[in-house]
Amino acid sequence: MPEFVRPLGPEEAQAIGQLVRSRTVPAGIYQRALIVQWSSEGLTPIDIAHRLPMKWDNVVKWIRRFNREGLAGLQERPGRGRKPQIREAQALAVVETVLAAPT
Numbered sequence: 001m002p003e004f005v006r007p008l009g010p011e012e013a014q015a016i017g018q019l020v021r022s023r024t025v026p027a028g029i030y031q032r033a034l035i036v037q038w039s040s041e042g043l044t045p046i047d048i049a050h051r052l053p054m055k056w057d058n059v060v061k062w063i064r065r066f067n068r069e070g071l072a073g074l075q076e077r078p079g080r081g082r083k084p085q086i087r088e089a090q091a092l093a094v095v096e097t098v099l100a101a102p103t
Contacts, residue, residue: 002044003060005036006067013040015071032074035062 008016019025019033031052038048045063049056065073086094 002046003039003063004042004044005039005063008036008040012071016040019074028076029074032062032066035059036066036074039063 016033016037019029020037022030025033031054034052035048038051039045039059043051045056045059048054048059052059062074
């Protein structure tokens with residue numbers, strides 16, 4: 001049986017619509033907003049996967065996460081990607097040194 005998003009509240013539907021129409025949101029969030037919107041319109045995860053460059057199990061993952069966490073579930077979770085090797089203060093000191101006039 002296909003999974004669908006739970007019924008959207010008025011604020012959620014408005015926020016999803018704004019994300020889909022926006023041209024400045026990151027591509028991942030835009031895709032996830034499309035998944036939620038299309039699922040709320042009755043498209044199955046397989047139909048959505050055919051429209052997006054994504055496998056159906058990833059579509060189901062985002063639908064489940066939205067159903068659990070709401071709009072916050074569309075954001076990337078912290079801890080993804082490579083960790084910084086130097087702290088921000090150290091990076092700022094390097095930039096200041098590079099930009100300083102030679103003595």
